[in-house]
Amino acid sequence: MPNKTASSRFVFPRWVNYLLPVIVLGGIGGGLYLPVLVGFGFSADTLVVGYAPEQPVPFSHAIHAGELGMDCRYCHTTVEETDFAAIPPTQTCINCHAPGDEAAGIKKQSASLQPVHESHETGQPIEWTMVHTMPDYVYFDHSAHVNRGVSCVECHGRVDTMDVVYRAESMSMSWCLECHRAPEKRLRPVEEVTNLAWDPREHLLANLDEYESGLTPEQRERVDEISRSDAQLVIGEAVKQEYDIHDQMYMVSCSTCHR
């Protein structure tokens, strides 16, 4: 029939029917895929962990804090006093790396130290690139943490092994809350805050008298076999008591971090 041939131009061929399940499955799959992509792709973990910007001076924490064993507070002097752990002034570098004829100049010829010497001479600051930065509506206070037994390592990772400092943690709000909900999983004695290699199990075994009361009878019996996480909990609970850490309701109040 002439009509049939004329109208068939407007009819999809029969094989198109097989596309329907593909489209439906594709729709469902895509619908699942997209949120997953967005959720993981744009999460703080993906975007910021591992961020390691190039700095004007290739300062190696691995050498200074790791090999040489310098305490964090030698340079970041204000960390116990204020909210901000100050980047050291050039003068701190010059204490060891004095240029020219000054006596104790270590590596004074090194080209890498050029910007430091320049800053020392001109008085202009070295412009470091910020690695760890918080949104402006978050009011993190270093002193409130390091004075209560939260170690540098909890947020900054093993800086003493980093040649180039990178962001070890996502520092997203849920990540902060993990600790605010259960601080005992992270707390350690204040003296050990800057000891990045600290091990709770070793610490417990070395100071057994102090923590004995926090152990369960089973743990007490076979204390040598106590796990790392159990040791942390025992120590954490003790520190929590000692520093009168607030309860969970307080710790997760919006006003604890936001103003």
Next chain:
Amino acid sequence: MSSLTPNIQGRDYWRSLEEYADTPQFREWMAKAGEPVDPEALKLSRRRFIQVMAASMSLAGLTLTGCRRWPEEKLAPYANRPEGSVPGTTSHYASQIMRGGIATGLLIEAFDGRPIKIEGNPEHPYSLGSTDTWTQASILNMYDPDRSRQVYHGWRQAEGQPRERVASSWEAFEAFAREHFGQRGGQASQRVAVLAEPSDSPSVNAMRQRFTQQFPQASWYEWEPVNRDNELAGARWAFRRSVRPIYHFDRARVIATFDADPLSTHPAAVRHARDWAQTRKQADDTGRMSRVYAVEPTFTLIGSVADERMAVRASQVPQLVQGLAARLGVPGVSDVNLNGSTDFINKLAADLQANPGESIVMVGPDQPAATHALAWAINAHLQNIDSTIDVVEEPGDHDRTLLQQITELTQRMNGGEIDTLLVIGGNPAYDAPADLDFAAAMGQVDTTIRLAEYHDETSQASDWHLPAAHYLEAWGDGRAWDGTVSLQQPLILPLFGGRSAIEILALLSGDEQTQGYDIVRQTIMGSLPRVIERDREGLWRRILHAGVVEGSAYPSSEELSRRVRNLPLEPIPDAASHVAWNQAPQTPTADAELEIVFQADPNVFDGRWANNGWLQELPGPLTKLTWDNAALVSVPDARENGWRQEDVIQLTVNGRTMELPVFVMPGQARGVIVVHLGYGRTSAGQVGNEVGHNTYTLRTSEAMHVAPVTIERGQGRYQLATTQNHHLIDAVGEWAVDKRVGKNAGESGYVIRDMPLQQYVENPQALQRNAHGDLPLQIFDVPYHPEPKREGGPVAFNEPHAWGMSIDMNACTGCNACVVACQAENNVPIVGKDQVLMNREMHWIRIDRYFKGDPTSEDAERPTAIVHQPMMCVHCENAPCEQVCPVNAAVHDTEGLNLQVYNRCVGTRYCSNNCPYKVRRFNYLDYHAKDPRDGGMPKPWPGIPDQQQHTGEHGYDRIRRMQFNPEVTVRMRGVMEKCTYCIQRIAKAKIQAKNEWARGQRDEPLVQEGEVHTACQQACPTRAIVFGDLNKADSTVTLEQQNPRSYGVLNHELNTRPRTRYLAKLRNPAEGVSSS
């Protein structure tokens, strides 16, 4: 809005005449007030709106693709950190501010070297830790991008173009000055003149002496438009020497003010307020309270808190003072007919006589010298001298009044007698008496040199313009009202290369020592008694640290006080010479005539603060007017002449005419038109240019204070942005409660409670009358139920602290210092007049000024009275805002703070709608980025870059931004905000307390009483605001909340359980006083 209509409803407390009259127009306006946007104001067609929205959507899509890390930020540590400096912390330095030549001591908070907040210096006797509005706002001037940044010399003008300044440099000026002033030294200096503002500063006076040594024939003039000419002339009239009264309001039981305001424009106002408040707060303990009588043409701050008040024409005040003196039996004073005021004056006289040596009679600066002299006589007669009033010698030379000085200077300039004029500070081209035409006279002078912070009207008329340093950038010193020497310590190098007056004077005098530091140190140390040489550095450092020089007050002399006590009562023989001072007792204007009264503006003062956005947008304490001045007229005058609010009228004074909008002011005397000075600036800066009307154009040297005025109706109407009707507390609800539970006439309301003292003493519990009885219920189970920390303490939200506030309405004078302090502390933006008209002002605190009484009544027995109620978020335990927020952005923390989580807020504004106190503010626009003067709505969204994220030229002004408090989030458009109880200060105190405790430096891990002050509390001159921990049984706030005057606004009606409670106002009318 209409003015009064006959169908007056008779509310007890009302905030505007429209509310009182309750017209249909007002109801309609009220109903509309909650609407987010007035569509007419938006001026956007539907079609355009759709276009904009579509563009926004596509742009939003675009920005999503740019999903990115936060912008890379740089850290620039010191190359060599100064000893004692800790990055990222605040430090405090003592300094001072000058007003009218008188200093007030301050503590300035600096963050990383930037001054960001100003507080009073507790060690300074005229601050005691408090400040006034101007002091609080002065930090904004420091970061004003409009400040002058450049030395200018001369003008150039291209064809058809406006003339332009020619830039120069300090080096060029120094070279010029060496040559120019080198030729005019010694006897050649008779054509040199200096015009400065009066100042008690030791260094300024030392440099003035130095200058006059160098240029012995040069003349030194002083001028300030709001001055104490009459007061000083009155003292000279009485004693033939200048005497300064030092008032002790805390010792006074009866205070009578005649057209005077010791609480606002007086240089010692902050201290006066503190002392006065003491006499009010003692009511709870002693059952006694001071009684304030105020006689004045229009409401002042003291009038608004007066117990007995009478509104009279300013020109009648001299008669009343004379009548009072006669009734008190001051010898040599003849009685006058007081007409309708007899009863009031009799009552006052009886009260004064009953309290010898315990009263203060004060006459204001607008009143003639003779009246001031009479006030001295009255105070001496009442034995107040050396009791409530100490007398000291007024420093400086007051042979001639400032008015005489500027008049003589202008004449000499016009006569060609001056060839070099140096104008230091002030702004005479704008604020000198209009008949002198100072700006034109400046044109007659060959060389005019001008030192000022802004390139203002006077700079427009000068040859050289030199940028002056802000007081936070320069060394200086000053003396308080009682003479205590204080130091002005800079916190930052001059942002725009400005220099101070003393440095310029040193430079012109050819001194080698031209650094402010050296000059001040030399002056101060030179004035001290000699101490051992090696102690001097330590002594200087101690003075710097304290900010004040101890024991440096003016000495009181027995000779002087004897002289004042035994004042010669008849006019002294050469009285005729004083008449020339313009100060003969002024003749009252006839009853049929209208008179105009010129007053300093409560916000921009004499115009010097015109470019300060915080002050421009500050609702005036009594008018609640922003961004404008108006002709304040009385209710009877308005009714009789048919003037409505915002009508334009034409005022003619001595042949000079100007148009002003009408503001109908309840409680103002019939026949008086009050105008405020300081508006209509033409060269103030971006914020202050052409705001309001320049009333100096009516003020001539014949009529500096009061003058007859004729009024004609002007053209059209002029919109005034007054906030008196904004954010009305649940007026409908109050009416409904009245209807249900009934209220007797004359009883206190639910929002405001006040009571006569006598009644309160008899039955203190009478103020606790509640509509529904006590309902200690929580609507919801609090998710958190610790035990109360003390008996009767808060049972919810008390872990580990329970913050609360108490506001004493009996001590509040409505001065507005808290409003500006809050704005400075909390990064609160200004919005501009057009936005204020849309109810969009952002202040976290507003001071509700309620009138009481019948505004149409002219019955002196039932005058209009005022109650000031500072209102900010009251932090309800049962918060209505929290119950309606769909995204949980309004939540409580464990200490009772009602939080607003900006990053959760999506801007539904439900919370604001449901808030009975109307204290929530919505960021309709990015106000920090918006120009307040751009007129109405800015360009729609795509036109505004995301200002907060920009650090470059599109961001907030780089200089203005330096003032922001880094501890407080700068809110973006689209979020709700409100009072946080200064959460940043709480957090800081908590962290500090616990750090110290953890290090074994203190016993208590928690914050103790007195360790947290909110910004409003700290600024308050009367200490009316108290903040603290309700968990502590002995904290001030707990004690105040247990006071029988304490009540929660709307608590018993709505069961909101507010954490901020108010102390009811007490009045002390003179009912028991027998009028003889």
